[in-house]
Amino acid sequence: MVGPDDILRFWLDECGPEDWFKSDPAFDQEIRDRFGPTWKAATEGKFALWLTYPSGALAYIILTDQFPRNMFRDNAASFSTDKAALAAAKSAIAKGWDMRIDPPARQFFYMPLEHSENACDQDRAVRLICERMNDAEFLLHARAHREVIRRFGRFPHRNVMLGRATTAAEKAHLDAGGYGAVVRGLQAAEAA
Template sequence: MLIRIIAPLRVLRPYTRPHRFQQHARAMSSFNLNKEIFNPGLYKQIRDIWFKDTPIGATEIDMSVAKQWFMASAEEKADFDGICRHNFARALEAVGPDQFPNPSAEPFLREIEQAVQNNPTDGGAEAACTALSIVLLLDQITRNIYRNQEGLVKVYNHYDIICFSLMSRLLSTDTPLVRPDLHSQWRKSPIFRLWFYLPLIHNEDLNMLEKAIEIEEELEKELDGEEDFENAKMFVQEGLKSTREHRDILRKFGRYPHRNISLGRESTEEEKKFLTEGGATFGVAQTEEK
């Protein structure tokens, strides 16, 4: 059942046209994205498949979409993984470790900047949508396509590095881009906004994970005074619960034990005990299967 979904959004931060990235004193990657693959059509397709018919800015969600993300059966996961693989494997391979051996955020930052330049009158909406699509591709769709141990090595050692670097830059003050997660089109829509923070959680960096918690807590406070946002509030609460669980594990072990097999790391006795006693693996199989 699809419950009431649209609520007015306030523009809490005015958009200003950024300076070109070339004007900023920082090293630029020589790697260029293949425009036959990476273009507005791809980015729209990512959002269409990920969110189905959920309107931008929605504060309520069709349960079939939430199930696709979090509660799918093994068969349903396999079906959705197949859709992701069919539509997006080529894009991921084009920026995979073989083609892009020195991963950085720069090509993707340029892509977002290009969206600003191509849409000078839309208040940054297309650039924010482009950023969201890139985050979904690198942080989420990788996990649908590369589920086995061999694939997860690429996720942890390559795609996560790119996406963490990208979001670190987009959330910092050292960028001319307005933060895409705070764009007015989804400022109060955790259904869209929370995906920006998962790259911070997926990196084994406690400081950035604490930052994710801080941002999510701010979002929770923003929604506290809103009426008819119950599903949105619940979505944030569940997100915070998961983020804090990741934080507690990282505080205890300094890393995520469920990644040890994929990364060839020797588990400590404490980590082995944690895993055998049902410690969180966040859906990652604890087998040697390649």
């Protein structure tokens, strides 16, 4: 079975920022092949021991928050372990474990908050990134996530995958470029 060090070595050493947030079918397949069984074990409640120390918690969060977005891209399963990741992230942050992990890896403690469709989680993500990270690009994306939740109370791009009806306002948002348009709007506002 894959352990926390294997996940961290893959995600932080073999891969990097250029891989983390792009859509690449070959990369997604590699994650499915290497970590699919481990993710499945996490859904069955395994790996509680990982949540007892900082790097283990980080590996658990990556496994349950980041990897499903690759393994199940454009499918509701992408979000199926978000609650587990969010609980792990909140617990680790409360213990100050995020501050024991250097950037850029530290950002993954905050990603479950950004992926939450809860406005309080979104506000907390932005606040933590402002206080604990020195990364303007990551902050921009946290603010964009928060803006979408402020407008709609949810992420409209998930509606089809989750079988939710899309409102007229959400459709207009998606037709105008969705999340990418929000990012560009925030960048334009900052430049003005």
